[in-house]
Amino acid sequence: MIAGDGPIWLVGAGNMGGAMLRGWLASGIDPARINVIRPSGTPIEGVTVLKAPPPDGEAPAVLVLAMKPQKLDEAVPALAPTTGEGTLIVSVLAGTEAPSLAKRFPNHRAIVRVMPNTPSAIGKGVMLLHAAAGADASAKAEAEALVRTLGITEWIDDEGLFGRASVLSGCGPAFLFRFVDALAKAGEAQGLSADQAARLALATVAGAAELAAGANETPARLADRVASPGGTTRAGLDVIDRDAALDRLMADVLAASARRSEEMAAAAR
Ligand SMILES: NC(=O)C1=CN([C@@H]2O[C@H](COP(=O)(O)OP(=O)(O)OC[C@H]3O[C@@H](n4cnc5c(N)ncnc54)[C@H](OP(=O)(O)O)[C@@H]3O)[C@@H](O)[C@H]2O)C=CC1
Ligand SMILES: O=C(O)[C@@H]1CCC=N1
Structure with a gap:
C-alpha cells in the first residue's frame, strides 16, 4: 500500500x-x-x-x-x-x-x-x-x-x-548530461565521429557511475586506480586539478542555482 x-x-x-x-x-x-x-x-x-x-x-x-x-x-x-x-x-x-x-x-x-x-x-x-x-x-x-x-x-x-x-x-542530472556532451565533443576533437564519440562518452559515464555506486572506495580512490603514475590519465587529471578547476566550476554552478532557488522562494512568499 x-x-x-x-x-x-x-x-x-x-x-x-x-x-x-x-x-x-x-x-x-x-x-x-x-x-x-x-x-x-x-x-x-x-x-x-x-x-x-x-x-x-x-x-x-x-x-x-x-x-x-x-x-x-x-x-x-x-x-x-x-x-x-x-x-x-x-x-x-x-x-x-x-x-x-x-x-x-x-x-x-x-x-x-x-x-x-x-x-x-x-x-x-x-x-x-x-x-x-x-x-x-x-x-x-x-x-x-x-x-x-x-x-x-x-x-x-x-x-x-x-x-x-x-x-x-534536482538539477544534477542536467549538469551531468552537459558533462557527457562535453566529453563527447572533446572526443570529436581527437578525431572520432560525433556518433561514436557520443556513444563512448555515455557508456563510459554510465559504467563509471555504476562502478562507483557499487564500490567500497571513494570516487577519488577509483580515479587513482585509473591513473597510472606518469600515464595518460594523470596528464588529464592534472588539467582538471590545476587550481582546483573542476571544483571551482561546480561550486560556481551550484551557487548560481542556489541563488536562483532563493529568488524563487522570495517571489512565492
Ligand atoms: N524537470 C526537473 O528535472 C525537475 C523539476 N522539478 C519541479 O517540477 C515542477 C515541474 O517541472 P517540469 O516537469 O520540468 O515542467 P513542465 O513544463 O515539463 O511541466 C509542467 C506541467 O504543469 C502543467 N501545468 C501548466 N500550467 C498548469 C496549471 N495552471 N495548473 C495545473 N497544471 C499546470 C503542464 O500541463 P500540460 O502538460 O497540460 O501542459 C505540465 O504537465 C516544477 O515545479 C519544478 O520546479 C523538480 C525537480 C526536478
Ligand atoms: O530547473 C528547475 O528549476 C527545476 C528544479 C530542479 C530541476 N529542475
Missing part, C-alpha cells in the same frame, strides 16, 4: 511529474487511484487525465503539485477549495517554501516538500524530503512511502538547506 489507498491527484505531468508517474506505474501502484490534472488534458495511457479537478467534490488523499512554480498561483483557485483536513500535500516545486504553500492551501493534513530528479522515471531518482511544521510521523511516513519507489530518499529538516541541497540532486 503506497500512501494509504485514497485518490492521488498529480497536478502537472510534464518532465518531472511525467517521470514520477512513469516510476509509480512501473512500481505497481494502482493506476485507478491516480488522476492527472493538466490544462492541456493530453491523455496518458493507463490513467485518468482531467483538465480540472474532478467535479465529484471528493478531496484527494494526496495532492502532488508538479506544475512550474510560476504556475502555482494560476492553479490555486481551482485546487485549494478541493483539499480537506485529510489531504497530504506533496510539492515538488523548486524554491516554493512550505509556509508559502500553507498560505495558499489552508486545508491540509500535512505538507511535505519533495525534490525529485528525472531518473525517478526508472526508479533511480534522488528524492529529498522536507516536512512542514506540524506534519506528524504518519504523514511523513506516507509521503516517504509514495516516493520511495522512485529512488533513494533523504530527509532534510532545515528548509534553507533543503533548498540548497535541491540544486545538487
